[in-house]
Amino acid sequence: MRIGQGYDVHRLVTGRKLVIGGVEIAYHKGLEGHSDADVLLHAICDALLGAAGLGDIGEHFPDTDERWRGADSLDLLRAVVGQLADAGYRPLNIDATVACEEPKLGPHRDEMRTRLAEAAGLEETAVNVKFTTGERMGFVGRGEGIAALAIATVSHTSSP
Numbered sequence: 035m036r037i038g039q040g041y042d043v044h045r046l047v048t049g050r051k052l053v054i055g056g057v058e059i060a061y062h063k064g065l066e067g068h069s070d071a072d073v074l075l076h077a078i079c080d081a082l083l084g085a086a087g088l089g090d091i092g093e094h095f096p097d098t099d100e101r102w103r104g105a106d107s108l109d110l111l112r113a114v115v116g117q118l119a120d121a122g123y124r125p126l127n128i129d130a131t132v133a134c135e136e137p138k139l140g141p142h143r144d145e146m147r148t149r150l151a152e153a154a155g156l157e158e159t160a161v162n163v164k165f166t167t168g169e170r171m172g173f174v175g176r177g178e179g180i181a182a183l184a185i186a187t188v189s190h191t192s193s194p
């Protein structure tokens with residue numbers, strides 16, 4: 035069994051959709067980025083890649099590559115799980131935290147969990163998403179951006 039961690043931040047701007055954990059959330063701002071800027075999915079992808087010793091999503095999906103412009107980050111997660119499989123690893127569980135002052139994300143937790151589990155090929159009980167705020171401190175607390183942290187375990191598929 036191996037373990038990996040991931041961290042990501044994106045700036046909140048007007049004129050963008052807010053997509054977190056594969057769920058579009060009604061809000062007057064969204065996250066800025068080359069893809070859909072799904073901060074939670076990017077942290078999870080990095081945790082999985084890290085666990086398998088496969089680098090980070092910046093290497094695999096560079097923001098200079100037009101293929102990933104506006105990309106659905108659930109597709110990035112599916113691609114990462116495919117890369118893990120090629121390297122002989124499968125995800126075991128994912129735990130993540132999103133730090134966001136506004137909007138309230140709790141009502142979207144179950145839908146995020148369902149989408150993340152489906153894309154990662156895991157049972158929903160193997161995917162956990164938690165929410166916190168910045169307590170009005172720092173860039174999260176001022177609503178300038180959203181941060182996400184994730185941890186993932188993977189096992190080698192040839193292991194018993």
Ligand SMILES: [Zn+2]
Nearest residue numbers: 042071073076
């Ligand atoms: Zn990102």
